Amino acid sequence: MNAGVIRALVGLHVRQVAADRASLFWLFGMPLMFTVLMGMMFGDMNAGPREAPELTVFDGSRGPAARGLIEALGGHEAFRVVVADSAGSWETARALVDAGSRTAALHIPAAFDADLAAGRTAALSLAYDPDRASAQTARTVLEEAVLRLEFLAAGRRAAAGFDEARFDALWRDPRITLEVRTLGRLGGEPQPSALAGFSSGFQHTGPSYTLMFVLMFMLMSVRDIVTERRNGTLRRLRLAAASPWLLAVGLFLGPVVVGLAQAAVLLGLNLLLPGMDYGDSPGALVLTMVLFTAVSSALALCVATFCRTPGQADGLGMTASMLLAALGGLWWPLEVVPGFMQKIALALPTGQAVTVFHNMIGRGWGLAGNAGHLAALAAMLAALLALAAARFRRLVD
Amino acid sequence: MIRVRNLVKSFGDVRAVDDLSFAVGPGEIFGLLGPNGAGKTTTISVLATLLPADAGAAEVCGHDVAADPGAVRRRIGVVPQELALYEELSAEQNLATFGRLYGLEGARLKARCAELLELADLTEHARRPVKGFSGGMKRRLNIMLGLVHAPDILFLDEPTVGIDAQARTRILDLIRGMNARGLTVLYTTHYLEEAEHLCDRIGVIDHGRLAALGDKEELIQQIGEHDVVRVQLPPAAVAPAAAAAAAWPDVSSADLRRGKLEIHCRDGAALLPRLQAELAAAGLGLDQLEVIRPNLESLYLKITGRALRE
Numbered sequence A: 001m002n003a004g005v006i007r008a009l010v011g012l013h014v015r016q017v018a019a020d021r022a023s024l025f026w027l028f029g030m031p032l033m034f035t036v037l038m039g040m041m042f043g044d045m046n047a048g049p050r051e052a053p054e055l056t057v058f059d060g061s062r063g064p065a066a067r068g069l070i071e072a073l074g075g076h077e078a079f080r081v082v083v084a085d086s087a088g089s090w091e092t093a094r095a096l097v098d099a100g101s102r103t104a105a106l107h108i109p110a111a112f113d114a115d116l117a118a119g120r121t122a123a124l125s126l127a128y129d130p131d132r133a134s135a136q137t138a139r140t141v142l143e144e145a146v147l148r149l150e151f152l153a154a155g156r157r158a159a160a161g162f163d164e165a166r167f168d169a170l171w172r173d174p175r176i177t178l179e180v181r182t183l184g185r186l187g188g189e190p191q192p193s194a195l196a197g198f199s200s201g202f203q204h205t206g207p208s209y210t211l212m213f214v215l216m217f218m219l220m221s222v223r224d225i226v227t228e229r230r231n232g233t234l235r236r237l238r239l240a241a242a243s244p245w246l247l248a249v250g251l252f253l254g255p256v257v258v259g260l261a262q263a264a265v266l267l268g269l270n271l272l273l274p275g276m277d278y279g280d281s282p283g284a285l286v287l288t289m290v291l292f293t294a295v296s297s298a299l300a301l302c303v304a305t306f307c308r309t310p311g312q313a314d315g316l317g318m319t320a321s322m323l324l325a326a327l328g329g330l331w332w333p334l335e336v337v338p339g340f341m342q343k344i345a346l347a348l349p350t351g352q353a354v355t356v357f358h359n360m361i362g363r364g365w366g367l368a369g370n371a372g373h374l375a376a377l378a379a380m381l382a383a384l385l386a387l388a389a390a391r392f393r394r395l396v397d
Numbered sequence B: 001m002i003r004v005r006n007l008v009k010s011f012g013d014v015r016a017v018d019d020l021s022f023a024v025g026p027g028e029i030f031g032l033l034g035p036n037g038a039g040k041t042t043t044i045s046v047l048a049t050l051l052p053a054d055a056g057a058a059e060v061c062g063h064d065v066a067a068d069p070g071a072v073r074r075r076i077g078v079v080p081q082e083l084a085l086y087e088e089l090s091a092e093q094n095l096a097t098f099g100r101l102y103g104l105e106g107a108r109l110k111a112r113c114a115e116l117l118e119l120a121d122l123t124e125h126a127r128r129p130v131k132g133f134s135g136g137m138k139r140r141l142n143i144m145l146g147l148v149h150a151p152d153i154l155f156l157d158e159p160t161v162g163i164d165a166q167a168r169t170r171i172l173d174l175i176r177g178m179n180a181r182g183l184t185v186l187y188t189t190h191y192l193e194e195a196e197h198l199c200d201r202i203g204v205i206d207h208g209r210l211a212a213l214g215d216k217e218e219l220i221q222q223i224g225e226h227d228v229v230r231v232q233l234p235p236a237a238v239a240p241a242a243a244a245a246a247a248w249p250d251v252s253s254a255d256l257r258r259g260k261l262e263i264h265c266r267d268g269a270a271l272l273p274r275l276q277a278e279l280a281a282a283g284l285g286l287d288q289l290e291v292i293r294p295n296l297e298s299l300y301l302k303i304t305g306r307a308l309r310e
């Protein structure tokens, strides 16, 4: 009988969602569009040829040192070097980058080779677009080439009979190797792309958006509970359900079931995209989603007890989901926010859940590694359920 | 079936129900008649265990509403004043949802839904979303949702508000039909004629207090009201005529109202010959005359002091 009441309430919620086009759109339509878009943007990073951005060089000197420099810039994936026909000027170089048509532009003045040969200080100017990763790479490569020229010049100045050919040979045969090992589960595998050893951007945004949509849909349905109270159906449910507590459990579990279906579809869809996986622990994945969905539903029930009108429900629900998503690190990685904001994030269910996902995907941690975060989610669930229970009478009376 | 004793329920300063007492017997259709804000919905809410009373006691089907709300709920059906329906769902889904909540399943649930749809004449529309229904159809479904679990008593709170006369007649017939099968009905309304035609007994309620109680005849007797004879006379003649008539036997009062002579007396018909004779003697013709017998309407007006159509 009691299980029957709860089943009936869950069934009611599922039917309501299924019968309402707007609900279905926010449940699946909108998130699907998002996922496909994300997949197109981030999935592309590893796949398919792409036109590399252009680094333009204005070579006013046309001497051997300048040529050596230009040679050293070549052969990189991230950008391609194009030497302009004209000698150009610093202003032209700058204008090109400003206009957004080049990732960077190097200006080599006419006196460059002559100055170097005469032992004077030679000037180079690089204009680069700070918003582009390829420009950063170009800068690093240029600095390395400049360093070599610097050593060469230092050698010439230091010793009269400086053997430049021998210096070059030694430069190309370094004595120190630096091996960089990325930690986490992806580090060991050799990966051909520039993102070798890093999880792709989408591996993090995918789960983040899934969490966000689950939370958002749940909080959007606060409006439905408030509307039900207004139009009297909630009172009818109270009369029909054998006890108010059964009603409370039903109102909590209905959205959990819908939210889990939503999460399953979205997480499943993410898997179709290149480079996506959730680590090696299905247990941790399932438990995280169950806890997070339950926390969201309990939160929605709590919020509902504070709202009298559908307008208030919309306002409060939206505010709560925006704040939780932003502060919890669903919109940008928590690494970029200050320390105290990171602490705030971990006080929120969103921050805890997204951290578990990062641990699962990047580090390969399972239930044991995430035990602290999962326990935190469980504690939040208990607290929210207690609050919802304490205020439930306000909702149905 | 229902016994209400000295019930009181206040909202802040408003005494929504004020020392209310009445009883409803099995198989009866009892009407709670009163204007807006009289306390009808509040009374039903207390009886349906949805609101706690401040004082007094109420018993439904032998169970105290405060002490044993669960037992009361199983025996009652409640049809709220508002259309409490799931608009996106079909009529059948609405019925099935509440059927499941009351523990019906499988074939029994199906059969009960079909039966109620038939009763409400909604079988053809069973699968359509309720939001496309007419006002009358929604009202009928609203009633059926209170009947899913076959209750012994049905509380109907103004079930005909906002629908046309034809749809209303259909609903009243529906209620009579269910009553004939043994359902006890507590019916609230502010339509006098509904109470008059549908209900076995009527309690008139205003400002939370019971103003009159009984069947139609008893109510009319209770008012102790007189017939009213209204006569149109030339303006100059009214005042002397009123003075003269006031002295006649059996006349309680006679005066000028809205340009007419209005005589309150025990028996209007018996007064007519004398009235005619006296007027003729005074050389006055009888232009227009009406005799108004007391009815529920005058009772209702007298009690509530308001003309209430809506």
Ligand SMILES: Nc1ncnc2c1ncn2[C@@H]1O[C@H](COP(=O)(O)OP(=O)(O)OP(=O)(O)O)[C@@H](O)[C@H]1O
Binding pocket: B011, B014, B015, B016, B034, B035, B036, B037, B038, B039, B040, B041, B042, B043, B081, B190
């Ligand atoms: N929840 C409430 N809070 C405050 N006042 C209330 C509440 N419910 C009812 N009242 C007040 O109690 C009085 C009786 O209201 P009630 O709804 O019982 O009247 P009613 O007879 O059903 O009227 P109507 O015909 O308009 O439905 C009214 O003055 C109303 O304003």
Ligand SMILES: [Mg+2]
Binding pocket: B040, B041, B042, B081, B157
């Ligand atoms: Mg009412």
